[in-house]
Every structure is written in C-alpha cells, then in structure tokens.
Amino acid sequence: MNTGWTVRILGVVIAILLVVPTIVICATAFTSGSSVTFPPDGFSFRWIDEVLGDRRWMRAFGNSFAVGLLSALFAMLAGTALALGAARAKGAMASVFTAVSVLPMILPLVVGAIGFYLVYARLGLTGNVLGLALAHGVLGLPYVFVNVLALLRTLDPRIEEAARVHGAGQFVTLLTVTLPMIAPATIVGGLLAFISSWDEVVVAVFLSDARFQTLPVLMYGQIRSGVEPSVSAVALIVTVVTFAIALIVFAIGPIRARLAQRSSR
Amino acid sequence: MSPTPTQRAPGAALSIRSITKRYGDAAAVDNVSLDIRAGEFVTLLGASGSGKTTLLRIIAGFDDADEGSLLVDGQELRSVPVHRRDIGMVFQNYALFPHLNVEQNVAYPLRMRGVSGVERRRRVAEALEAVQLPDFARRRITQLSGGQQQRVALARAIVSRPRLLLMDEPLGALDRNLRDALQLEISRLSRELGLTVVNVTHDQEEALTMSDRIALLDHGRLVQFASPDELYHRPADDTAASFVGESNLFRGAIREDGTLDLADGIVFSPPLLVDGTPVGSEAVAVMVRPSLVTIVAPGRAPEAHSRVDGRVRGIVYAGDSRKIIVETASGVELIAREDASHPTDIAVDTHVTLHWDPRASIVTRLTAALAAVK
Numbered sequence: 033m034n035t036g037w038t039v040r041i042l043g044v045v046i047a048i049l050l051v052v053p054t055i056v057i058c059a060t061a062f063t064s065g066s067s068v069t070f071p072p073d074g075f076s077f078r079w080i081d082e083v084l085g086d087r088r089w090m091r092a093f094g095n096s097f098a099v100g101l102l103s104a105l106f107a108m109l110a111g112t113a114l115a116l117g118a119a120r121a122k123g124a125m126a127s128v129f130t131a132v133s134v135l136p137m138i139l140p141l142v143v144g145a146i147g148f149y150l151v152y153a154r155l156g157l158t159g160n161v162l163g164l165a166l167a168h169g170v171l172g173l174p175y176v177f178v179n180v181l182a183l184l185r186t187l188d189p190r191i192e193e194a195a196r197v198h199g200a201g202q203f204v205t206l207l208t209v210t211l212p213m214i215a216p217a218t219i220v221g222g223l224l225a226f227i228s229s230w231d232e233v234v235v236a237v238f239l240s241d242a243r244f245q246t247l248p249v250l251m252y253g254q255i256r257s258g259v260e261p262s263v264s265a266v267a268l269i270v271t272v273v274t275f276a277i278a279l280i281v282f283a284i285g286p287i288r289a290r291l292a293q294r295s296s297r
Numbered sequence: 298m299s300p301t302p303t304q305r306a307p308g309a310a311l312s313i314r315s316i317t318k319r320y321g322d323a324a325a326v327d328n329v330s331l332d333i334r335a336g337e338f339v340t341l342l343g344a345s346g347s348g349k350t351t352l353l354r355i356i357a358g359f360d361d362a363d364e365g366s367l368l369v370d371g372q373e374l375r376s377v378p379v380h381r382r383d384i385g386m387v388f389q390n391y392a393l394f395p396h397l398n399v400e401q402n403v404a405y406p407l408r409m410r411g412v413s414g415v416e417r418r419r420r421v422a423e424a425l426e427a428v429q430l431p432d433f434a435r436r437r438i439t440q441l442s443g444g445q446q447q448r449v450a451l452a453r454a455i456v457s458r459p460r461l462l463l464m465d466e467p468l469g470a471l472d473r474n475l476r477d478a479l480q481l482e483i484s485r486l487s488r489e490l491g492l493t494v495v496n497v498t499h500d501q502e503e504a505l506t507m508s509d510r511i512a513l514l515d516h517g518r519l520v521q522f523a524s525p526d527e528l529y530h531r532p533a534d535d536t537a538a539s540f541v542g543e544s545n546l547f548r549g550a551i552r553e554d555g556t557l558d559l560a561d562g563i564v565f566s567p568p569l570l571v572d573g574t575p576v577g578s579e580a581v582a583v584m585v586r587p588s589l590v591t592i593v594a595p596g597r598a599p600e601a602h603s604r605v606d607g608r609v610r611g612i613v614y615a616g617d618s619r620k621i622i623v624e625t626a627s628g629v630e631l632i633a634r635e636d637a638s639h640p641t642d643i644a645v646d647t648h649v650t651l652h653w654d655p656r657a658s659i660v661t662r663l664t665a666a667l668a669a670v671k
Contacts, residue, residue: 188390188392190388190390190392191392191393191394191395193357193359193379193386193388193392194386194388194392194393194394194453195394195405196358196359196379196380197357197358197359197379197380197382197384197385197386197463198380198384198385198386198405198406198409198453198454198457199380199381199405199406199409199410199457200380200405200409201378201380204380204409208405209394209396212396213394213395213396215396
C-alpha cells in the first residue's frame with residue numbers, strides 16, 4: 033500500500049513535468065495577443081491561420097513530411113532486412129547485424145550529425161529531402177529492427193517450412209509468408225521512425241540550408257530571433273501530428289484483432 | 298505432372314537407402330534403409346531421440362543426409378530442392394499461415410504450382426469437402442479450434458495431390474477423442490486418394506491403428522520394419538517387444554532344461570526364436586503379453602506352465618480390463634491384464650503366482666547395443 037502510493041505520486045510528478053510544458057506551449061497558440069504569455073491573452077485562431085497561410089512555414093511542413101515518409105521507408109527496408117539477417121544468421125554474424133542496427137541509437141547524435149554533414153556534403157546530399165531522409169532513415173532503423181526482430185523471434189519456423197514444402201522457393205516464401213507475417217511490426221517500426229524524424233533537429237540543422245528547412249529547424253531559427261505566437265501554433269501542429277501517429281501505433285494491434293473477428297462473421 | 302480431375306494421382310514409391318545423418322560424433326540416423334511401396338501408409342515409430350523426426354526432415358529436404366540416397370519412383374531426391382519435391386506435409390502444431398484465411402491456406406500449394414482460376418477454386422472446395430470443412434472457406438485461422446486447424450492443414454497437404462504425404466506427429470497436439478476421429482479420417486483419405494504416407498509418431502497405438510507398415514527406430518537405428526500384426530506378434534528383439542504393446546520380458550540365458558536362468562520362478566522358453574532359428578547359448582528375452590497371464594494363489598500353478606511368484610503392487614481399472622501390477626522378489630515389475638467382468642479375488646499386497654502356457658511365450662534376441670553394455 034505504502035510503496036503503491038509512493039510510485040503513484042512519483043508517476044504523477046513525472047507526468048506533470050512532461051506534459052505541462054507541452055500543454056502550456058499548445059495553449060499559447062490560441063492567444064489573441066501578439067506575445068507568448070501564459071495564461072493566453074484572449075482566445076483566437078489568429079496565429080494558426082497565420083501559420084497555415086505562411087508559405088515559409090508551409091514549405092517547411094511539406095519538407096518535414098516528405099523527409100519523414102521517405103526516412104520511414106528507408107528505415108523499414110533496412111531495418112527489416114537487418115532483423116531478418118540477425119534472426120537467421122548463426123554465431124558471430126547475428127551479433128554483427130544487431131550491433132550495426134542498434135549503433136544509431138547509441139552513437140552521440142552530434143557526432144553522427146557532423147559525420148553525415150562531412151560525407152553527404154561531398155555527395156551533394158545536403159540541402160535536399162533525399163539526404164536528410166537517408167540520415168533520418170539510419171536514425172529510425174533501430175525502431176524497425178527491434179520491433180521486427182521481436183516478432184521474428186516469436187514466429188514458428190515451421191510456418192516457413194510449410195511454405196517451402198508446399199512449393200515456394202526461398203524468395204517466394206519471403207514475399208508471400210514471412211513479410212506479410214511481420215508486416216505489423218514493420219509498420220509500427222516505420223511509424224516510430226517517422227515520429228523520430230518529424231521532430232529531429234540536430235542532424236537536420238547540419239543538413240539544411242537557407243532554402244531547405246524542416247519544421248524543427250525553422251522553429252529553432254525563429255525562436256533565436258524572438259518568440260512569436262506563430263511558433264506556438266507550429267508547435268501545436270507538430271504535437272497533433274505526432275499524437276495522431278502514436279494513436280495509430282497503439283491502435284494497430286486491436287484493429288487487427290477486430291478485423292480478424294469481423295471477417296469470420 | 299498435371300492429373301486430370303477424374304484420374305487419381307497415386308503416390309510414389311519411396312526408397313530410403315542407407316541414410317545416415319550425424320551430429321558431431323553421434324548418428325541421429327544410422328544407416329536406415331526402407332522400401333516404401335506406392336500408396337503405402339508407413340509410420341516411423343520411436344521414442345524421442347530415435348531419429349524419426351530427423352529422417353522425416355531429410356525426406357522433406359529441410360535437412361540433408363550425410364550418406365545414402367532417397368529414391369522417389371527411382372529418381373534421386375536428395376539433389377532436388379525442398380519446393381520442387383512435390384510433397385504435402387502436416388505439422389504437429391499445424392503451421393498454417395496466420396495472415397491467410399482457410400481458403401487461401403488451402404490454395405497456397407496450387408498457387409505455387411501455377412494452378413489458377415476456376416480449377417483452383419474447384420480443387421480447394423474439393424479438399425475442404427474431403428476434410429469435412431466445406432463451409433469454412435472464408436474463416437480466419439485464428440477462429441478455428443485445434444481439430445479444425447489440423448483438418449485445414451490436412452486439406453492444404455493433399456490439395457495438390459502430392460507424390461508423398463509427410464506427417465510430423467500430426468495428432469500430437471489434440472485431445473483423445475479428436476485424435477481417434479482424425480486417425481480414422483486420415484487413414485480413409487490417404488487410402489481413397491492412393492497417397493504414399495510417411496507418418497511420424499511416438500504413440501504406438503496411433504502407429505498400430507493407422508499404418509500398413511511400421512518402421513520402429515531406436516537411437517537412430519532401424520529395429521524392425523513390419524506390419525502392425527507382425528511387429529506385435531513377432532518383435533525382432535526385446536526393444537521392439539517392449540515398445541509395441543504391453544509386455545512382460547524376462548532376459549537371461551537358457552539352461553539345459555529349456556528354462557530361463559531366473560531367480561523369481563520358472564520360465565520356459567520356446568525352442569525357436571521369432572525368426573525361426575534355434576535358441577542358442579546367448580542371452581535372450583522371453584516375452585509374454587499381460588493378457589495371456591493368469592493370477593493364482595501361490596503354489597497353485599500347473600506344473601507344465603511358466604510361473605513367477607510376486608506380490609501385488611497395484612490394481613488399475615482401465616475400462617473393459619483390469620491391470621494388476623506384480624513385483625517379484627528381485628524387484629522386477631510384471632503386469633497381468635484380465636477381463637474386468639471376471640475379476641480374480643485378490644487385493645494389494647497379497648502374494649500371488651503368475652502363470653502362463655509356455656506356448657503363449659515368444660523368445661527374441663536382445664538388442665545388440667544393450668547386450669554389449671551388459
């Protein structure tokens with residue numbers, strides 16, 4: 033009982049520390065005044081309208097979205113391939129696959145960002161969607177890898193053997209049985225990779241220039257030249273998108289279960 | 298090979314020749330040879346570690362043998378990749394594709410063989426009909442009971458009319474009643490379709506019920522390959538005798554007077570081994586089935602009968618029969634089985650004599666490995 037209360041109070045305190053700043057910044061987006069204050073000065077959609085009508089913000093929004101989608105795709109491809117490798121390889125090879133895949137999580141972000149910058153600058157991969165998407169794909173890869181590997185470990189190897197014995201070669205087995213079975217994990221990993229790209233600022237700062245900026249980079253630039261309620265409005269939009277995707281991630285399990293039930297009538 | 302609808306595609310003959318598979322120093326399958334006729338239902342029977350599953354996986358192509366050859370209708374199979382072997386297979390835990398519905402699961406082997414459209418739908422419907430699940434086509438796999446899942450797995454295994462049907466403990470995960478029903482159904486189906494079946498089980502009852510012939514394996518070696526009847530009545534050695542059916546086994550050398558060298562009583566040995574050769578001076582195993590043994594009070598056994606004294610350790614009712622467990626002075630456990638409708642008047646802990654007509658006994662060799670150890 034006693035420890036129960038301690039844990040609960042601790043939980044509430046942490047939740048407040050995490051959530052309150054987000055609520056505060058989101059609330060200030062609705063101010064009708066022209067400075068960021070809490071509680072907000074009146075209520076209006078003025079700043080949200082302004083952001084939605086601003087070409088600079090909208091272009092950054094588009095860039096972030098494109099980079100997020102593309103990086104999620106890269107992460108899904110590479111993460112799934114590496115997870116399959118780690119699950120199937122024997123001995124030291126399996127550890128190599130795992131080490132490579134988890135490295136982006138462990139490596140200090142600044143070090144990685146400088147590395148990306150030095151290499152990508154030579155390849156012409158700075159200041160465009162492709163370069164940043166590749167870099168973010170590497171950062172998002174561990175989310176896919178961990179999810180897919182966990183699912184692969186629970187799969188019965190005899191299901192793939194059943195496919196092979198009934199006429200599917202290795203590659204056809206991969207396409208028709210293995211990939212469809214791990215698809216939920218791949219998609220969840222991809223969504224998490226999207227979220228991680230969506231608010232990533234360190235690598236994005238290095239790989240952006242005056243003409244190519246993502247939302248977090250532009251926000252960072254704006255804050256340095258003085259906080260305007262438009263930044264709060266952008267923060268609100270970024271948060272809403274992140275929450276929407278997180279909701280999808282949580283919903284994927286139950287939706288699949290319900291679909292399974294409905295299709296059987 | 299594309300069989301027309303009316304023509305049966307009978308299974309192939311499978312010849313297993315001197316197959317050996319080693320893991321390190323130990324042979325999981327040790328020089329096993331079996332000639333399986335087309336359309337025959339053969340069970341690989343053995344305890345865990347007997348090599349039965351390894352042998353099945355070699356036939357399927359999941360593992361390769363170190364030595365020997367596998368001939369299907371005279372063609373070497375070992376060089377053929379798994380997916381081109383034209384095999385149907387049923388797994389113990391079903392191994393159905395969870396992301397596909399029943400119909401799609403059953404259609405999978407046809408899809409892989411390029412059968413499409415009307416022909417595919419017709420054959421899927423036929424296979425589902427054959428396993429008595431005609432109305433389940435649209436169901437999800439997760440919505441089926443264990444027995445239904447195994448029927449779907451069976452439909453998937455036979456839908457392409459494969460040359461060989463392999464079954465890896467197909468009924469192991471099911472409860473007793475379902476097992477009995479599916480045993481009969483699998484036997485019926487495989488005979489109707491003329492399939493060559495290689496079934497793996499550790500359950501001797503299942504093997505005796507379903508098989509045309511049984512290959513009994515022990516520690517990777519083939520002990521005996523024979524019909525259920527022959528395996529039961531003429532076991533090749535004491536391993537076969539103890540594994541198939543209940544038995545009382547007395548191991549020892551035969552004395553001048555034709556009795557076994559035994560402390561617990563007098564056991565007459567028949568003069569000829571099950572393979573027809575005379576009993577020599579080597580140690581042998583004399584076997585009598587529990588149902589042929591009679592229980593009487595001590596000293597009441599007929600002079601001409603084999604007889605062993607002991608104490609009743611337990612009485613177990615098993616439906617129509619009653620199993621009486623008797624322990625001899627030297628600690629050997631023996632079993633007598635009697636009709637439950639004519640029970641002998643005995644109780645636990647009473648001293649009794651077990652006796653039987655010497656003609657009810659058979660005598661077999663001891664397993665080579667065992668004899669060497671002793």
